[in-house]
Amino acid sequence: MGERRTVRQQLRLLPVVPSVLLLLLFLAAPVLWSFHASFTNAALTGRNARNPTWTGVENYARLLGDSAFPAAVVLTVTFVVASAVLGQNLLGLLIAGLMTRARKPVSAAVGTAVVAAWVLPEIVAAFAAYAYFSKDGTLNQLLGGVGAAGADWLYAYPMVAVVLANIWRGTAFSMLVYRAALADVPRDISEAALMDGAGGWQRLVFITLPLIRSSIATNLMLVTLQTLAVFTLIWVMTAGGPSNASTTLPVLAYQEAFKFGDIGYGTAIASVLIVLGLVFGIAYVRLLKGEKR
Amino acid sequence: MHRPAKILAALMSAAALLATSACSAEQPAAEKRTLKIVYQKTDSFSALDTLFKDAKKDFEAANQGTTVELQPIEANDDDYGTKLALSLRSAETAPDVFYEDTFKVRSDVDAGYLLKLDGYLEKWDDWKLYNEAAKAAGTGDDGGIYAVPLGTDTRAIWYNKKVLQKAGIAVPWQPRSWDEILEAARKMKASDPSLVPFHMYAGKGTGEGTVMQSFYELLYGTDSELYDQQEKKWVVGSQGFTDSLSFLKTLYDEGLAVTPAEALDANVWKKVFGEWLPKGRMGATVEGSYTPSFWQKGGNYEWDSYAEDMGVAKFPTQRGQEPGGVSMSGGWTLAVGADSKNPDLAFKFLSEALSKKNSLAFTVSGSQIAVRTDVAADPEYLAANPFVKDVSELVSVTHYRPATADYPRISAAIQVATEAVITGALSPQEAAEQYDKTVRDQVGDAKVLQK
Numbered sequence: 001m002g003e004r005r006t007v008r009q010q011l012r013l014l015p016v017v018p019s020v021l022l023l024l025l026f027l028a029a030p031v032l033w034s035f036h037a038s039f040t041n042a043a044l045t046g047r048n049a050r051n052p053t054w055t056g057v058e059n060y061a062r063l064l065g066d067s068a069f070p071a072a073v074v075l076t077v078t079f080v081v082a083s084a085v086l087g088q089n090l091l092g093l094l095i096a097g098l099m100t101r102a103r104k105p106v107s108a109a110v111g112t113a114v115v116a117a118w119v120l121p122e123i124v125a126a127f128a129a130y131a132y133f134s135k136d137g138t139l140n141q142l143l144g145g146v147g148a149a150g151a152d153w154l155y156a157y158p159m160v161a162v163v164l165a166n167i168w169r170g171t172a173f174s175m176l177v178y179r180a181a182l183a184d185v186p187r188d189i190s191e192a193a194l195m196d197g198a199g200g201w202q203r204l205v206f207i208t209l210p211l212i213r214s215s216i217a218t219n220l221m222l223v224t225l226q227t228l229a230v231f232t233l234i235w236v237m238t239a240g241g242p243s244n245a246s247t248t249l250p251v252l253a254y255q256e257a258f259k260f261g262d263i264g265y266g267t268a269i270a271s272v273l274i275v276l277g278l279v280f281g282i283a284y285v286r287l288l289k290g291e292k293r
Numbered sequence: 294m295h296r297p298a299k300i301l302a303a304l305m306s307a308a309a310l311l312a313t314s315a316c317s318a319e320q321p322a323a324e325k326r327t328l329k330i331v332y333q334k335t336d337s338f339s340a341l342d343t344l345f346k347d348a349k350k351d352f353e354a355a356n357q358g359t360t361v362e363l364q365p366i367e368a369n370d371d372d373y374g375t376k377l378a379l380s381l382r383s384a385e386t387a388p389d390v391f392y393e394d395t396f397k398v399r400s401d402v403d404a405g406y407l408l409k410l411d412g413y414l415e416k417w418d419d420w421k422l423y424n425e426a427a428k429a430a431g432t433g434d435d436g437g438i439y440a441v442p443l444g445t446d447t448r449a450i451w452y453n454k455k456v457l458q459k460a461g462i463a464v465p466w467q468p469r470s471w472d473e474i475l476e477a478a479r480k481m482k483a484s485d486p487s488l489v490p491f492h493m494y495a496g497k498g499t500g501e502g503t504v505m506q507s508f509y510e511l512l513y514g515t516d517s518e519l520y521d522q523q524e525k526k527w528v529v530g531s532q533g534f535t536d537s538l539s540f541l542k543t544l545y546d547e548g549l550a551v552t553p554a555e556a557l558d559a560n561v562w563k564k565v566f567g568e569w570l571p572k573g574r575m576g577a578t579v580e581g582s583y584t585p586s587f588w589q590k591g592g593n594y595e596w597d598s599y600a601e602d603m604g605v606a607k608f609p610t611q612r613g614q615e616p617g618g619v620s621m622s623g624g625w626t627l628a629v630g631a632d633s634k635n636p637d638l639a640f641k642f643l644s645e646a647l648s649k650k651n652s653l654a655f656t657v658s659g660s661q662i663a664v665r666t667d668v669a670a671d672p673e674y675l676a677a678n679p680f681v682k683d684v685s686e687l688v689s690v691t692h693y694r695p696a697t698a699d700y701p702r703i704s705a706a707i708q709v710a711t712e713a714v715i716t717g718a719l720s721p722q723e724a725a726e727q728y729d730k731t732v733r734d735q736v737g738d739a740k741v742l743q744k
Binding site: 049 | 460553
């Protein structure tokens, strides 16, 4: 910017004013409120319910001493990396890549199947995943059908179950992003590379991936932030258990704020979650910036 | 985009995704003389809905110009409590009359959510008909009464007579000590290894059920206690706590209860009521006096012959010491919101909703234990199901939870301890030590009594 502003230029901003106001009111305000509450002893019930007092960083100090907290951070990062960064992202790319080569009916069928999981409301998808992985669930019945012994997945491998469920549910988004990106890769460049004797892998690594790099960064950012905030899926499938083995930060924040009525402490956890989202966000922004040089 | 703008964009999108769960407040239309009633309704619990619908019809007819707005919340106990607490936080959303769990009364009085009813109760003739224990359930820390109980409950051993008889155990069965429970359970297991002889809840999945229908029956039957009423402190390091965990460990380790994985499923109680007991796959369990409401006509798991097939026994103390039995009681109340614009009218509605006719109907259809003496003496109440007399007698050995504002955390810490023990993650001793540490961390050393 830097040039002189004219009235006309300022008027141009007028149409976006309502949406900016709405964003501030409905998005920024709750975040700021939550941030503010994390410095108080706000509670759902008890003496501090209506007149919370400022307690400074007490909630954060308590977080550092809480053994459940570091475990939840590790589980959250594990969940995000395994289900979003690796799972949804790579699988989405793979499916999109294969779909460009597949015949039309095949690609349409695959696309519909993948998108179906994404279209389901989260609560429905969560119950479907619960029904699939639970002890008497579909997976164990299928395994039993071929004579293999199943396990009680939600109990024995809760993280694996929720990670797989989240991959199943979210891959469609990455697939759609990559389909669009791959469609934009100019044919002639790949063909030129082919003429120069580049193999499939070489074309992927040196031609396709660099060309869709900005889509990769955008996709990573979106799926990461979506996955960081996943609550319903985990709550319905395992409720954070057994023994906190799948308690990620959103689940922990919910338990503290609503089950124990400690709003101040719960919002402190939520604030850490926002910071974690920022860290991922900045990393991806860097990735985008590096590519444009 | 410039870099700061990008970071801002990242922040905004992060915020957007994280904020989607933020709640929206409902704005009731500001009308004159409107009473807002909030209560719980589930697919298996509609007795209260019926009560309020009847009360609304009568009340609106008798008080022209008054609108009674019923707002049932369809949720389980935990979520109902959360939703109610959220609406009570602000005077604009707070209901005039609401359904309140007895164990939340004290902390909600502390929060200033409940209206003191002493002045109204003095002038209400029916109040004299309530028994003393029931009156205590609605009392705040200052001795004032803030809530009127709808009914109460007790917990007992429910056993399938056929299963016990098959294993050669005489019915009616009444174990005198923990050892006698184990003895009978082992006998059943020996006669049919596929049986679940004696199940008791454990772990976080069953939530408050784990403590109310399992752990407290054990702990309150030992020589130790959970909370020292005189000193108002939480007891840690007691032998009874470790013993209770050891008993659960024995049940689970020997396969006398369901598998740990099944126990941790929040829906396990549905299988207990709907499948295992009716089909004779389970010998006995500890459950509430409301149990018949699931099996009687119109219940969730109708079972024609439950009255003949099932028996009730009192849960014994650890070694048979006095008073020879243990039970736990909870129950729900009706309360008036402290911010009600029409408190007189709200109390009037509350008292009419709790008339003898309504109370009786609610007590019978919800398999509650009566808190009004006139309801308790009514033939219809006594004939509601064959177990009313047995479970009502348990009031003499029952206990109430120490329902301070810290209570939910204590309860959660116990659930964690039971979970660690039945899954084998910790020994009873270690789990008890971890519980002690959690309690100290959560409520502070000043509120802890080392035994």
